[in-house]
Amino acid sequence: MRTVGLIVEYNPFHNGHQYHLRESVKIAEADAVVAVMSGHFLQRGEPAVMDKWARTEAALRGGCDLVLELPTAYATQAAEWFAYGAVAVLEATGIVDAFCFGTESGEIEVLHDAAKLIAHEPPEFQRLLREELLSGKSYPSAYSSAIAAYLLSVGRKEAAGFPFAQPNHTLGLHYLIALERIQGRMTPYTIRREKSEYGQTTVTDSAIASATAIRKLLLEDGKLEASRPLVPSATYDVMQREWASGRSPVSWANFVQPLLHAVVTQRPDQLAEYREMTEGLEYRLLNALPELEHTGMEPLLEALKTKRYTRTKLQRALLSILLNHKKEDFTPDKLAAGVEYIRVLGFTSKGQQLLKRMKKEARLPVLLSAARSPVQSRYLELDTQATAAYMLAQPGHASSAAIFRDFTDRPIIIE
Incomplete structure (x- = not known):
């Protein structure tokens, strides 16, 4: 059974995702789909609108056969480590x-071609990247500029003009860099994104919209019904159930109070210990709080944002405080050591066949529950802590049992 892997967030699973899934099966000539999906917190430093089990169900009903969790330690990272963790899970x-x-x-x-040239960051590329950063650019902008300059320096003039800075190109490049670094055997493919751009906030097509635009309908406009044409019927059914239960929707607004409590009860030197808290951001954060008229996430981000501190960078920094992600747990050496387990979130009957194979062929322990893990992993601790934090913030006020769902829930099974 030939399988194709997808790296996803599915926040929520929509018609564009279903198109990508089906086209991926065609281009890879695959018989089954394995998705590695972020858990409760995502790459741009945001909470998912629904918990990982609800999103897993929508993914399985939408065509995935086996859904695996991307550990929180990688799911909440910038492109380089997000991609590295996801590709490593699929390869493992x-x-x-x-x-x-x-x-x-x-x-x-x-x-x-670019990935092969810069995967191990040759000295000249590192020099160019430092120069771009010193010019005051944000890291993503500096990185794409350094790539173009390096490709010119090694005679790849046509490639140097490629739009590496576009969000999906950036992620795609890092997926391929990760594949080079881990010397993976998987064959990579890409398909063109259609009808909506990454991060597009408006709906411009009758059937396909970006996840950002759909979340705007759900969170800002409060229009669950308006999302119906933009998502598969199975996704809409899951969302209706989660909204009715009070478990969703979840947004940063649900976490503002615990976040601010964590900020104001710590000294600047303590805040500086968190991942993404760099270049004196801890002082900027503490100085901004007394100036806020309202203690919401949007006013806080607006007060903190600069050319260097992008919204995504700030959200990831604030998320690190909320989830207690210290720099000592996220050193390049520790992240490069890779994932230590494969967490199964759900599967179909076909996925169950894949799971049987995986238990024999996987290079890492396969976990159906955190309760029976054969490994003592700091990153697994971070996953279970992220679940507890997310459950406590759900609009319907989760019971104490929900906090421990990582230990009690079995994978979602769709026959």
């Missing part, structure tokens, strides 16, 4: 033959 299963990601262009050759 031992059963994924190919993986497919969406890009703005649908072209993989330039990305693959």
